Amino acid sequence: MIKFNINDTEVEVEPGCTVLEAARQYGFDIPTLCHHEAVAPSGACRLCMVELREGDWSKLVASCIYPVAEGINIYTETERIQNVRKWLFEMLLAKCPASTEIKEMASKYGVDSTRFPAENPDEECMLCGLCTRVCEEIVGLSAISLVDRGVYKKVGSPFAQPTDVCVACGCCVSICPTGAMRSRIDAVRRTPAVTLTPLAL
Amino acid sequence: MINGNTALNIDNIRLNSHEDLDALRQKIIDSHDPDQPEVLVCHGTGCIANGSKEVMAAFEKICADSDIDVKVMPGIKATGCQGLCSKGPLLRINPQGLFYQQVKPGDVEEIVQKTIIGNEPVERLLYKDPKTGEAIHTEEEIPFYNLQERIILKNIGKIDPTDIHDKISVGGYQALAKALNTMTPEEVVTEITNSGLRGRGGAGFPTGRKWQGALKAVEKKGGPVYVVVNGDEGDPGAFMDCAIMEGDPHAVLEGLILGAYALGANKGYLYIRAEYPLAVKHLEMAMEQARAHGLLGDNILNSGFSFDAQINRGAGAFVCGESTALFTSIEGKAGTPRPKYVRSVEEGLWGNPTVLNNVETWANVPLIIEKGADWYSKIGVPKSTGTKVFCLVGKVNNVGLVEVPMGSPITKIVDEIGGGIPSGKPFKAVQTGGPSGGCIPNRLKDTPMDFDSLTQAGAMMGSGAMIVMDEHDCVVDVGRYFLRFLEEESCGKCIPCRLGLTKMREILDNFSSGKGSEKDIEDLTSLAKAIQDGALCALGTSAPNPCLTTIKFFKEEYLAHVNDQKCPAGVCKDLITYSIDPDACTGCRSCARQCPQDCISGKKKEVHVIDEQKCIRCGICMDTCKFNAVLVS
Ligand SMILES: Cc1cc2nc3c(=O)[nH]c(=O)nc-3n(C[C@H](O)[C@H](O)[C@H](O)COP(=O)(O)O)c2cc1C
Ligand code: SF4
Ligand code: SF4
Ligand code: SF4
Ligand code: SF4
Ligand code: SF4
Ligand code: FES
Ligand code: FES
Numbered sequence: 001m002i003k004f005n006i007n008d009t010e011v012e013v014e015p016g017c018t019v020l021e022a023a024r025q026y027g028f029d030i031p032t033l034c035h036h037e038a039v040a041p042s043g044a045c046r047l048c049m050v051e052l053r054e055g056d057w058s059k060l061v062a063s064c065i066y067p068v069a070e071g072i073n074i075y076t077e078t079e080r081i082q083n084v085r086k087w088l089f090e091m092l093l094a095k096c097p098a099s100t101e102i103k104e105m106a107s108k109y110g111v112d113s114t115r116f117p118a119e120n121p122d123e124e125c126m127l128c129g130l131c132t133r134v135c136e137e138i139v140g141l142s143a144i145s146l147v148d149r150g151v152y153k154k155v156g157s158p159f160a161q162p163t164d165v166c167v168a169c170g171c172c173v174s175i176c177p178t179g180a181m182r183s184r185i186d187a188v189r190r191t192p193a194v195t196l197t198p199l200a201l
Numbered sequence: 202m203i204n205g206n207t208a209l210n211i212d213n214i215r216l217n218s219h220e221d222l223d224a225l226r227q228k229i230i231d232s233h234d235p236d237q238p239e240v241l242v243c244h245g246t247g248c249i250a251n252g253s254k255e256v257m258a259a260f261e262k263i264c265a266d267s268d269i270d271v272k273v274m275p276g277i278k279a280t281g282c283q284g285l286c287s288k289g290p291l292l293r294i295n296p297q298g299l300f301y302q303q304v305k306p307g308d309v310e311e312i313v314q315k316t317i318i319g320n321e322p323v324e325r326l327l328y329k330d331p332k333t334g335e336a337i338h339t340e341e342e343i344p345f346y347n348l349q350e351r352i353i354l355k356n357i358g359k360i361d362p363t364d365i366h367d368k369i370s371v372g373g374y375q376a377l378a379k380a381l382n383t384m385t386p387e388e389v390v391t392e393i394t395n396s397g398l399r400g401r402g403g404a405g406f407p408t409g410r411k412w413q414g415a416l417k418a419v420e421k422k423g424g425p426v427y428v429v430v431n432g433d434e435g436d437p438g439a440f441m442d443c444a445i446m447e448g449d450p451h452a453v454l455e456g457l458i459l460g461a462y463a464l465g466a467n468k469g470y471l472y473i474r475a476e477y478p479l480a481v482k483h484l485e486m487a488m489e490q491a492r493a494h495g496l497l498g499d500n501i502l503n504s505g506f507s508f509d510a511q512i513n514r515g516a517g518a519f520v521c522g523e524s525t526a527l528f529t530s531i532e533g534k535a536g537t538p539r540p541k542y543v544r545s546v547e548e549g550l551w552g553n554p555t556v557l558n559n560v561e562t563w564a565n566v567p568l569i570i571e572k573g574a575d576w577y578s579k580i581g582v583p584k585s586t587g588t589k590v591f592c593l594v595g596k597v598n599n600v601g602l603v604e605v606p607m608g609s610p611i612t613k614i615v616d617e618i619g620g621g622i623p624s625g626k627p628f629k630a631v632q633t634g635g636p637s638g639g640c641i642p643n644r645l646k647d648t649p650m651d652f653d654s655l656t657q658a659g660a661m662m663g664s665g666a667m668i669v670m671d672e673h674d675c676v677v678d679v680g681r682y683f684l685r686f687l688e689e690e691s692c693g694k695c696i697p698c699r700l701g702l703t704k705m706r707e708i709l710d711n712f713s714s715g716k717g718s719e720k721d722i723e724d725l726t727s728l729a730k731a732i733q734d735g736a737l738c739a740l741g742t743s744a745p746n747p748c749l750t751t752i753k754f755f756k757e758e759y760l761a762h763v764n765d766q767k768c769p770a771g772v773c774k775d776l777i778t779y780s781i782d783p784d785a786c787t788g789c790r791s792c793a794r795q796c797p798q799d800c801i802s803g804k805k806k807e808v809h810v811i812d813e814q815k816c817i818r819c820g821i822c823m824d825t826c827k828f829n830a831v832l833v834s
Contacts, residue, residue, distance in 0.1 A: 043540040044695050046735040060734045065540045080734050084697070087731035091700040115724065116704060126696065146693075149518070149535075151703060153693035 004072045019074055020048055020063040028076050031085065031109060033102075033177055034128035035064040039137050045128050049084050051075040060084065090114040092126055099124040099178040125180035127153055131172035139171050144188055155184060162190040215495040217503040219378040222369070225494075229370040238275035238317050239295040243358060245282025245444060247601075248289035252305065253279075256290050259306040263313050275317050278367075281448015282440075283358035285345055287600035288328070293358070298339040301326040331598070331620060348618045350580070351604045352588055353564050357448030362483045365490035368451040374496050376567035377455050380462060381504040384570070389463035390416065393566065395574035397586035402431055402522075402559030403637065403663045404739070405585070405652035411556060414546040415464055418554040427550045428457055428466045429531070429557040432473040432480065433515045433522035436635030437686060438666035441590040442560035444602055446473065446480035449564070450487035454510070456563030458497060459570055461508040464556060469510035472527055475517040484512060519636075519690035523738050524549075524557050526692070537692050538738035559664070561590055581607030585651035589662070595632075595669035596622045605650070612646040615669055622671045630670045630754070634663025636683040637743030639750030640676065659750045661743065675772035676755040677762055680748035681709045687744045698741030701732040705748060712759065713773035715766035722759055726752060771833040774818040778834055781822075783808045785830035792822035792831060 003012050006019075006028050013022040018041070023030050034045035041064045048063045053073045060080060075081070089106035094116035096102050102124075106112070129146055132155060136142045143166035147156050157163040166188050173181045216222050242248075242257045260277050275294075283291045288302035294312070299322055301312070308326060315321050327336040328343050340346045360367040368374075380389050394409025419426050430453060434442040446453060457469050473481050488510065491497035499507045513531050520526050521536035524545050530536035531550060549555020565587060569577045578586045585607035591614060593603050598620035605614060615621070615628055622628045630640045633650070639660025641648060648654055652662050670679065684706040693699045708725045711717045729745035736742045752759060761767045768776040781792075781801075786808045793801040793809060800816050803809030811822070823831040 041540075042694070043737055046695050046697055046737065049735055061542065062540060062737070066542050080730075083727060084731045084735040087701065087728050088696055088735065091696065091704060095700055116707075127693070127699070129694075148693075150691040150693040151688055151699060153699065 002068050002070050004068055004070060004074065006074045007076055008073075013068055015068070017068050018064055019050060019061070019066045019068055022068055023050075023063060023074075023076065030063055030076055031105060032064060033105075033126065034130060036130055036134075036175055038175065039130065039133040041065045042129055042133065045088070045126070047085060047088055049081055051078045051081055085109055086111055090116060094118050096123050096126050096178060096180070098122050099126070099180065101178050102126065123180075124178045125155060125184070126178060127155065128177060129155075130175045130177065131155060131181050131184075134171045134175045139167070139169055141165055141167065143167075144172065155181075157188045160187070163188060164190055166190075215493070217495060219382050219502065222374060222378050222502070225366075226369050226372075229366045233370070236296055238273055240275045240277045240312075240317075241280045241283075241293040241295070241359065242277065243281075243283040243289060243291040244279040245286065245289075245358075245448065246440060247282065247286030248291055251289045251303075253290035255306045256292070256304050256309060259309040260313070263309055267313065269313070269318060273317055275313075278361040279363075280359060281357040281362050282444040282602055284354065284603075285343075285599060285601045287598070291358075292326075293340070297322075298341070300328055300338065300340045300343065302328055345599045345601070345603075345618055345620070348613070349604050350588055350606050352568060352580075353445065353452070353561060353590055354448075354602060354604045356452070357444060357602075360449065362448050362450055363486050365451060365487065365494060368449070372571070373451050374455055374491075376571035377458055377462075377496065378502055380459055380570050381502050381506060386463045386465060389459060389570060392569060392574045393463070396569045396577040397574075397581075397584070398562065398565055398569060398577070399585060399652060400559055401561035401565070401589065401665070403634065403661065405662055408558060408562055411546055411558070412460070412464060414544065415554045415556045418547040419465070422547075422554075424553050425468065426464050426466045427553060427555045428460045428464060428469040428510075429527070429550070429555060430457055430469070430471040430473075430560055430563055431522060431524075431527060431557055432471060432477070432560045433519075433527065434474055434477075434560070434664060435519035435522055435690075436637075436664050436666050437683075438594045438632075438668050439592050439635060439664045441592050441602060441665050443474075443477050443480055445560050445564050445590070446477065447483050450480075450483040451491070452564040452567060453560055454484065454487050454491060454497070456566035457510060458501065458508055459566050460556060460558070460563065461510075462506055466556075467508050469508065470531055470550070471510060471512045472515060472521075472531060473512060474515040476515075481512055481514060488512075518692070519687075520692045520738070520740050523740060525738070527557065528555065537694055538740070540737060561665075582649065582651050584653055589650065589665055591650070591665045591667050593619050593667050593669065595667075596628065596671040596674070597669040598623055608649040608651040608654070610647045610649055611641065611667075614650065614667065615646070619669065622669060624671060626672065628669050629672050629674060630676070632668040632670065632679065632747065633666070634661035634746070635666045635668075636687050637661055637739065637746055638663040638666075639746045640670075640679060640754065641750070642754040645754075659746065659753055661746060673770055673772065675713075675768055675770035676751035676758050677709055677712050677768070678770075678772045680751050681706055681713065683747040684709065684744070687740065691740065695735075695737040695741060697732045697735035698737070698744065701728060701736075702741075702744055704728060705732070705745065709748070712762045713768070714775040715762065715773075717759075717763040719760070719763060722752065722756075722763065777818055778813055779811050779816055779818060779820070779822060780813075780832050780834070781809050781811055782830045782832050785828050787828050787830070789828070791825045791827070795821050795825045797821065 001012050002015050011026050030048050032048045043062045043065045049060045050063045089111035092102050093114040097118040132145050290304050292301040292304045390412050398408040399405040516530050516536050521530050523538050526536040526538045528550050581587050588604050590604045627643050630642050632640050655662050688702045691698045729749050733742050761769050771777050788806040798815045800812040
């Protein structure tokens with residue numbers, strides 16, 4: 001077992017655990033958007049940042065991927081963390097104004113407005129990549145992926161063409177934390193989305 | 202070598218010992234008549250752009266057509282960057298060691314007649330002392346060169362990079378032969394550790410410690426270990442790695458083979474930026490020639506040690522220079538950084554221990570092995586040993602490749618070696634470390650250029666680009682420039698970088714159109730901190746540096762944009778107006794003829810005026826006016 005501290009409280013977990021898993025096990029609250037037990041962590045959303053302190057030295061790490069280690073000191077509510085969260089939420093509110101999930105989560109952490117103008121009022125997707133990871137790792141199909149890079153990145157099928165690779169299992173829709181995949185799946189499937197809900201014959 | 206002494210037929214012979222290497226070296230030296238003229242034509246990027254290929258062709262043609270005595274028939278070599286790129290195309294003529302600048306194909310006939318045959322310099326092609334105007338004959342007398350300490354660049358510009366014999370004649374592969382014969386792998390690692398060498402790719406990680414880390418990982422989990430060259434150089438303004446790969450490819454290769462020997466690696470990769478075809482070609486030739494000589498491949502120099510390497514061409518993205526992205530790219534996947542809480546010396550290529558070092562780092566290795574850690578660690582300053590190659594660019598008189606001991610003050614590089622800025626005034630700032638670095642103001646010009654001093658100043662060594670700025674460079678605009686570059690280069694995986702850089706740039710856009718507030722400066726700083734803390738890889742965490750340093754050192758210039766709606770440097774278009782000084786205007790009409798808006802009026806020989814309403818602030822009139830009559834405010 002590995003012993004270490006979260007917010008000055010000693011915790012004990014199995015080796016190989018991540019800091020996020022340990023924190024949740026002990027009831028410490030850490031927000032996450034791109035993390036899901038079903039798929040491998042990717043460290044993309046950066047909402048789960050926690051502060052690792054060693055004497056005067058400290059740095060922020062993503063708790064969903066950071067492995068626990070003996071004797072480390074982790075803090076989940078420092079000024080630096082709050083600053084990162086505040087800006088992430090402000091940017092997400094402007095980027096995905098249509099997502100009620102993001103609005104609710106931001107509000108929970110005290111961010112109710114943003115200094116940035118909304119870009120596209122209908123946008124919900126924040127490119128966490130959960131949909132593409134579930135399709136690749138669980139469904140085993142990779143019908144969708146994150147295409148393009150940087151500011152042009154988006155979720156889609158290859159060459160933005162409808163694809164027969166997709167079997168309409170719906171996993172991507174159900175894992176999507178913002179509801180964005182609901183409207184996107186139509187563009188992925190060659191046959192219309194109705195087939196997505198298996199008919200009870 | 203094109204002409205001259207090629208009688209020596211010693212190609213493709215396998216060397217089986219240090220003695221074989223020495224014998225070959227002696228043979229090459231003996232076959233070369235020291236009095237035979239030799240023309241070295243710079244074929245670095247800058248000189249090729251200025252027409253050095255045409256100069257070379259002219260030499261070949263004129264020498265072939267004329268009836269020069271074989272005794273003075275020059276050997277003509279294309280070399281790597283000779284250093285003083287702003288004066289290119291450059292030429293060196295041996296045996297006199299003459300240094301010719303800005304040579305055109307039309308000059309070649311005269312050079313052949315006067316210098317090659319007549320043994321006399323062509324005065325007008327010589328370098329002129331900027332103060333006295335006096336002609337200087339050789340490189341050694343030119344301050345740009347004699348104030349440098351060139352150990353990495355020593356052979357670049359002097360040897361033919363496509364000919365391994367040229368390299369062997371100046372001591373190439375001596376370090377490798379020495380190590381294979383007289384040193385254990387552990388001794389090589391120890392030597393590198395003791396030298397104090399730190400990685401030249403930007404972060405300055407101690408190379409010896411990295412190698413030891415890899416050895417420990419191998420001990421722990423076994424399996425293969427890889428050595429990799431990072432040649433993805435993508436910083437705007439940086440071309441030193443390119444110059445090293447193009448101009449002295451064997452130095453990188455020899456370093457890599459030594460590293461492989463030290464670490465027990467049998468396979469290596471050279472990851473080279475897609476935009477560097479000449480570097481790829483020269484390294485390919487170098488590897489092929491090294492293999493033929495038994496210096497690469499199976500049983501190197503009959504020592505029992507085998508190692509080979511292959512070239513991977515970069516995917517053309519700046520982020521692929523980041524270690525984890527580089528590995529995924531070599532593995533054939535999209536080059537996206539992955540979180541690395543496990544160090545890549547432990548889990549690099551295909552999850553195996555991997556040592557990745559920068560081109561210049563590898564090029565230092567043979568020097569250290571040949572001359573010893575003691576010798577090396579005396580160069581530079583205690584915590585940053587050795588030299589560093591910088592690319593001096595921007596508003597500076599001598600643009601080019603500069604190598605100085607670590608810890609040399611900025612002013613030595615910019616003012617003494619670089620010859621200051623063209624206007625003769627003090628420079629305004631220097632951007633070190635490219636898009637991840639910082640902007641250092643003139644008042645800190647004594648800052649030593651070493652890893653720790655630069656980090657302390659909020660900047661970074663980065664790869665070694667030094668962009669010099671004068672009073673016509675606006676710091677807000679500089680911040681925007683680097684952010685725009687990184688916005689384009691961000692892989693988009695994590696939110697702080699993908700969204701945050703755009704948001705920072707948009708706030709700066711507002712400043713440059715006079716729409717900002719002091720609160721925006723605060724927000725910008727706080728958002729920048731969130732990106733530094735939150736981004737996944739170093740592209741994102743270092744991206745705010747240029748902007749943050751300009752706020753730190755040039756706050757008043759930001760306030761001028763925000764409070765007074767003024768751009769003191771006269772760059773931000775929305776905040777400036779052009780006018781004509783009636784006392785200086787001669788009425789020559791040049792500006793009026795050039796103005797794309799047709800908004801300058803006035804009769805010939807009378808004072809002209811600009812119609813502010815129609816003016817689009819393109820600045821053409823200002824560049825055109827020979828009488829400095831166009832003013833900007
Ligand atoms: C966005 C980004 C780009 C980089 N580009 C390069 C590069 O082009 N060349 C390089 O040597 N290192 C580059 N680095 C640094 C490498 O990740 C790595 O630290 C370096 O190659 C290690 O070699 P060194 O220890 O010899 O410096 C880059 C880092 C980042 C974050
Ligand atoms: S569609 Fe949903 S799951 Fe997929 S990247 Fe967007 S927000 Fe994440
Ligand atoms: S519905 Fe299609 S795209 Fe979505 S997870 Fe299933 S197969 Fe993949
Ligand atoms: S910091 Fe930028 S480049 Fe690095 S992983 Fe995040 S988005 Fe990609
Ligand atoms: S700045 Fe351009 S548009 Fe304005 S007056 Fe000069 S040349 Fe004409
Ligand atoms: S170019 Fe200069 S001197 Fe000539 S008309 Fe224009 S402002 Fe006057
Ligand atoms: S949950 Fe850890 S980075 Fe998104
Ligand atoms: S390219 Fe010729 S001197 Fe640099």
